[in-house]
Amino acid sequence: MRRLLCVHLLLCCLHMAHPFCPSQCTCVFHGRADGTGTRSVLCNDPDMSDIPVNVPVDTVKLRIEKTTVRRIPTEAFYYLVELRYLWITYNSITSVDTGSFYNLKVLHELRLDGNMISIFPWEALKEMPRLRTLDLHNNRLTNIPTEAIPYLLNITYLDLSSNKLTTLPSDLMDIWPPFNGLPISTNASQKIVLGLQDNPWFCDCKISKLIEISKMANTPVVFMDLFLTCSGPENLAGVLFQRAELDNCVKPSVMTSATKITSPLGSNVLLRCDATGLPTPTLYWAKSDGSPVNNTVQESPGEGIRWSIMSLHGILYKDAGNYSCQAKNVAGNTEATISVSVAGTISTTIAPVRPTSVTGPTSQGTTFIPTTDIPDLPAAATTVLPRTSTTVSAVVKKPKTTPSNSLQKGSFKQTKTQQGSNGRKLAADEKSKKSDVSKTVKDLKIVEETTDSAVLLWIADGLPNDTPLTVVYSPYGEDDIKRTEDTNAGSGKMLLEGLSSGMRYSVCLIAKGSDAGKDPCIDFYTLDNVEDGGQNQLFIIISGIACALVLPLIALLIYKILEELEKESYVKFETISMKQRTLNSHPNESSIDSQMTYKSDSSRSEYLC
Template identity: 50%
Template sequence: MYLLLIAHILQSSVLAVRSCPTLCACTYGSSGTAELRLVQCSDPGILVVPINVPADTVKLRLEKTLITRVPRAAFYNLSELQFLWLGYNSITSVHPSSFVNLKALRELRLDGNLLTSFPWEGLRDMPQLQTLGLHNNRLSSLPAHAALFLPNITYLDLSSNRLTILPAQLLDLWFPLQGGQQERRLKRRILGLHDNPWLCDCQISMAMSLSMSLGSPVVLMDQLLMCSRSLDQSAMLLTQAELSRCMRPSVQPAATRVISPLGSNVILRCDASGYPTPTLTWIKTSSYADCCQQLILENSEQLPKNLESFMQESPRVGVRWSIITLNGLSYKDAGEYRCQARNMAGISEAQIKLKVVGVTKLLHLPKKKSLKTPPKSSLKYGKPNRNPATINNSSVKENQILQNIKPPSNNKTQTVPNLVPKVFPVDKYNKITKMINAKKKSQTSIKSTPPVNSTTALLSTTSLKYDEDGQGQ
């Protein structure tokens, strides 16, 4: 019994996989050795997208029906689907999540419907998509953000719509600047832009001229594009409109790197040229962070951010310059600034890096203390002592010696104070004493000689010069 239940479940699942939706035709097509499931639904009685399409379907065609909308996750179970044709129905809206899980889809066609807008962000769910057909709808605008979701598209048909302006962002995608694609081969793209009421401006003129240039990565399905000066005027061939002066802007900054001290004032300037005259915008895109500025930068404003600037046109047509002033620089002002120029022909920008450095204070070195010259009294008995403390001590000792000398008496014999322990060795002192006594004896014969002062005698006697060893010269 259990085996019969399992067999019934397997049989039901197989029938569900191989069953074909009502009013549809299911066939197999060969691709090499593999057989591919093809499902075609073209009955006018079909009002909604079928939900029981076999899961192994590779190509699904829902054409010439009365389907008016494509709901969310309408093809979620068709993970092997590679071709989805929804042409010539009555579709007026497509949900942004209609194409979820279509990882293998390579071709999507919505030609001949009533679409006034298309969910370009829904292309993210189809990473392998290369062909997108939107011919013969009612699209009146092509948003700039569409360029973000079209890098992999190599075939885009926008013909027979109501488009008037081609965004500059798409020009940058289809016709990148020289050097922008370094060492990388550009993709060849096929564009259908004809049968639209284009305005005679620089975007469509630029696309036309670039597509006709040698080695262009873009090929137009039809080069006979029509344009008009305004929506009310009659159209003319784009080649007949005099739009040769259209030029993508170029930007030249006054300096690419600026280093300024903390608290100073800085003026950043850039010049732009192009036709029509471009508009200039200043954007701060990043800040510098290091160990000393991290706390300040954490509290700074979110980047990137637009900055207020002063703009001035030049007397020459198509030339304009702009400046921004930064007063009292702080560390949060450091970073990368971009001057962006934009006109109808495209966008270009220049980069300026500003570095703020701190102010270093000069430190005054302390004055050197001059050594005091030793007193003259310290030089009487030999060479001076180089140590100031020793010099001071020796001068104190000499003062003590002079104070201990007693005044002279009337006696003929005078004694010299005992100075031996304080100044000289004993043998040297004895020699000096003998010399003094001998001199005094020679003076005692004269009675009128005034008494000799012991201090004077000592100083006059010691006027002899002695070297370091105490030897007389």
Template identity: 55%
Template sequence: MYLLVLVQILQSALSGVHSCPAACSCSYGTGGNAELRSVRCSDPRISSVPVNVPADTVKLRLEKTLISRVPRAAFYNLSDLRFLWLNYNSITSIHPSSFVNLKALRELRLDGNLLTSFPWEGLRDMPRLQTLGLHNNRLSSLPAHASLFLPNITFLDLSSNRLTVVPAELLDLWFPPPGQQGRPVQRRILGLHDNPWLCDCQISLVMSLSLSLGSPVVLMDQLLVCSRSVDQSGVLLGQTELSRCMRPSIMPAATRVISPLGSNVILHCEATGYPTPTLTWIKSSAYAVMQVSPRVGVRWSIIILNGLSYKDAGEYRCQARNMAGVSEAPIKLKVVGVTRLSRLPKRKYIKTPLKLSSKYRKLTQTTSETSSPPMKENQILQNITPPSISKAQTAANLVSKEFLADKRSKMNLTDANK
């Protein structure tokens, strides 16, 4: 009896896992040696994401429904899901954690909804995602931080939205700087048409670079329209005078500086580009910075460091930015102190004749008068000083002898008076 109940529970659980949700259709397709389950839900009466989708589903299509929001962890049990289509619904909001546990997802399509923003940080939960479709929504801005989550996307459709500006960070992602040309370039397909782009350097560079030979970006439609303002009528991008736009290029005076402790240092960098780039020094502390633009398209900047300390050492980055892009140049500063000697140098002693006291000079004079040949002071010292005694000891002995002789003479005078 117990075994029979257990078998019934297992059968009900398995049937729940493999059963098809109501108002949906399920089918199998052969992919290699494995059978792939596909689930499609297109009933206009569906107003929320189904929670009983089979766990082995590989492709899920929720299309033409009344779904207006995608909640947190809406597809958590679908770890094998590879294709997720949410086209032509009424979706206005997506939770940043809606795509948790979709490690195998390759394609996400949200075309034809009412999205005014997209949670770009949610792409972290889909590391294998390559195709992202956001065609025909109401996106009015493309944030700069989106570039952090799009490195693996090879197909991005942003057409038929309300976008006006392409961030410079996305230009660096789509068109790597010359210094990164040695890395393998990933080709991307972009859909940017049918947006009210402003006539600026970003969109002009996207257009011109995409047309260059060997470009890493292919536009789905090359007829981009831009205008001087959002309210003005658009003109074809190729007819504008934005060909002067140039990404900044930085030329530091030196990439490595070594300076002693306590000294003053000036770091200098120069940048070219159009429009004239602005320069920013990136370092944790604040220093005196001066910028000068001698002519259009050129700007140089210096940073003044007074009284260097060890905390001033490190890497300083000079960053140039304009509407066409961003570039940086590192400058490494090393602060060196006074080096200590392992051994002190040997002192050099200079031999100088000892100065004799006045009493000793009188003694030598008396001796010289009685003796026949006159002798010099150094000769007298040589005669008096024993070979085993140093000159310093000899002078000390002479002073002590003079002191004793003087004391004895005073004692004799005292006795005589008594």
């Protein structure tokens, strides 16, 4: 009995160890001499209407062909963790769920050709990180969305032939050479195979990169069928890609205002780039380290032209670097780089040291430290407090006269004498420093003049950043209406406001304690008011129109007057001639000579008339 039970258990274990194969499929194990092998499953029963769910878990290749399966459900193959080849070809598939290929981490090849798929879940490809072959041949796809591009980066064999595609995203070709910027390799294993034939391609600028690749001789992108043809527009119908010439399709070009810019610390910087291309390109700014760039504006003054300006306000050292202006349209993209450098130093202000220990009367702005408190320090320490006027007082009790006290008094007198000499020395140094202030301020100039303001710039070498300076400016020759502004040497610039347009001004930079007449000064002019100029121009235009209207009227009037005067002269002349003819016509006083004379005179008169 025990033996029968053992045999029964052994048979059960052997039956469980042998993988179960679906009734409508054929399972084949390809063994090796070492006992290992791979298993493939073929399901091609015409009566099969659903994806089988009891496929052996060690299956490496699964083929579902020529069945009536219409849908691939969610997680249909999640337990097939060793599956590398999945062929679901020539069925009736119309729907594929987003999670249909969940957990297929080692899948290398996915073939869905010969179905009726019109919408493919491209985001499902992220579940197959090792996928290299994707076959969607002979389906009903009408477009490839831009969102699908990131999931096609690792695909080396993509068959989209015999679908209903008319165009492709222009960015799709950017993931492959030569548009991805990587060097072109001649290694056959790095080739990209594309099947795009038998689609009604509309040849316009959107697929210009695809047409450009078809014209290249040496490229890592290989077409299954080299004779791709255009179905539209009408003027390109039936034309091969290699011979197609596209209208209104020009790759963008970029031009920058400068390639290198050096700007003072804290100043405002404007970077500009201009781009041309068809269709009108779009401009993007980016920094070399990938950090985002804000404060940009762009405008297109006309078709095929666009400019963009990026502003940097109060530039800092972290703003230095390379900035690229990228121009992009469906025909391609290009970029130009501007290098920005920052010059100058940051001015800092150190707070004055306050006295901490006072044992006797001191002068203003000094601290006296006796030798008895801190023996390691010198006999007297003096600290000058800039721009302070603090009086420190203390009450000192008169000690008894002892030898030690006498010694202490002598030490105090000596310290006080040394303190006075040190104070005079520091005052002399300060006076000498102030006398050289005007020599260290240079490059005084005016920039950015407007109708009512101007910017004053200067460079102060050798001066502390907190050295006080005074800016004095007034209209030229009018010293009685001077205006002053306080600043410091480290600022390096000042905005002069409230100026009058079209006037000459004088401005001086004065340092405290400098010699009179040696301060740097310059003259400048403000711009004329544009509104006044516009009014004058308007007045000139109106005057010209009035003259153009009045002058013809005056000319017509003069013509009429001259015409009337001419008529009056003719009438008077005729009257005089008639009188002369009447006087010479008396028969009694006439003779042949007189008649001849009359005829002659009358003829002359008529001729003159």
